[in-house]
Amino acid sequence: MSDREFVKYFSSMIAALVALAVVLFVIAQVVGGKSKTTTAQADAKSVAERIKPVGEVTVAGNAVMDALIPVAQAADKGKSVYDQACQACHAAGVAGAPKLGDKAAWKDRIAQGNDKLYEHSLKGFQGKKGVMPPKGGFANLSDADVKAAVDYMVSKAK
Ligand code: HEC
Numbered sequence: 001m002s003d004r005e006f007v008k009y010f011s012s013m014i015a016a017l018v019a020l021a022v023v024l025f026v027i028a029q030v031v032g033g034k035s036k037t038t039t040a041q042a043d044a045k046s047v048a049e050r051i052k053p054v055g056e057v058t059v060a061g062n063a064v065m066d067a068l069i070p071v072a073q074a075a076d077k078g079k080s081v082y083d084q085a086c087q088a089c090h091a092a093g094v095a096g097a098p099k100l101g102d103k104a105a106w107k108d109r110i111a112q113g114n115d116k117l118y119e120h121s122l123k124g125f126q127g128k129k130g131v132m133p134p135k136g137g138f139a140n141l142s143d144a145d146v147k148a149a150v151d152y153m154v155s156k157a158k
Contacts, residue, residue: 077148078151081141085135085138096130110158121135121150122147136149
């Protein structure tokens, strides 16, 4: 084989190999590319499915928080009003006041219903045990504050 013949033969071999490589590459693109898209779509779908409940839980969580925050704030309000204006008598049961958390002392009072308890706290109340002064003697408290304190005391006695 002459050098010339060899180069000719060799370059046609190279050309054939390059052509084969190109064909394989194209086939690989068609087959692999297609399956890649499918996987990507499946991934996206399953990711979306997996994220969805989390998103719903988050939304539900926010709704729960939105509902709970005012309740928590009201409870806080009630406690702070109680600490400021009511505990002087109601913590230790001074002057016949029903003690905070004393279920027996509160049972019959709670049974009267909240409206009665609010009324007695706001306007004052002479009972068998003693005198509950209007708003505990803190006329500056709003009705809502006093009611919150009543709610707090009732919640501790249940
Ligand atoms: C000076 C003492 C005193 C203070 C301060 C006081 N209380 Fe009272 N409270 C009493 C006494 C005494 C009674 C019980 C009266 C009875 O039944 O004879 C009572 C009873 C109550 C009752 C039960 C009423 C019923 O119908 O049985 C509620 C509710 C109440 N107090 C809420 C409050 C709240 C809220 C505050 C604070 C804003 C407060 N009290 C501050 C003395 C006090």
